[in-house]
Amino acid sequence: QVQVVESGGGLVQPGGSLRLSCEASGFTLDHYSIGWFRQAPGKEREGVSCIDSFDGSTYYADSVKGRFTISRDIAKNTVFLQMNSLKPEDTAVYYCATAPLITPQWTNGVDFGSWGQGTQVTVSS
Numbered sequence: 001q002v003q004v005v006e007s008g009g010g011l012v013q014p015g016g017s018l019r020l021s022c023e024a025s026g027f028t029l030d031h032y033s034i035g036w037f038r039q040a041p042g043k044e045r046e047g048v049s050c051i052d053s054f055d056g057s058t059y060y061a062d063s064v065k066g067r068f069t070i071s072r073d074i075a076k077n078t079v080f081l082q083m084n085s086l087k088p089e090d091t092a093v094y095y096c097a098t099a100p101l102i103t104p105q106w107t108n109g110v111d112f113g114s115w116g117q118g119t120q121v122t123v124s125s
Helices: none
Strands: 003-007 010-012 018-025 033-039 046-051 058-060 068-073 078-083 092-099 119-123
Touching (some): 018 033, 018 119, 058 068, 078 092
Antiparallel strands (some): 018 078, 033 046, 033 092, 046 058, 068 078
């Protein structure tokens, strides 16, 4: 059974950092790509970052480029999202999800299945 579980969210001050984890089970990261998405109250879900299963290529939304870094540990079957220079507008529930491959439309999330339960990230002073 393909499953992903997010962890690492919390409350952080503006300018601070958090590292989210997405632990995978039922599959290996060299067979499925992983995407991070977020949804703030009253807003649509948006793609944040993803990492390709084949070669580890990474992709980012413009809003997080230069601040967020996605990576994977194949041995631990876990994907990480390092978030630096956090802003109040980064506040949202963050989800990870699986996809067989990354397409140019990855940010809309329609190619992704097996979503996790989400982890809350709150950036506030």
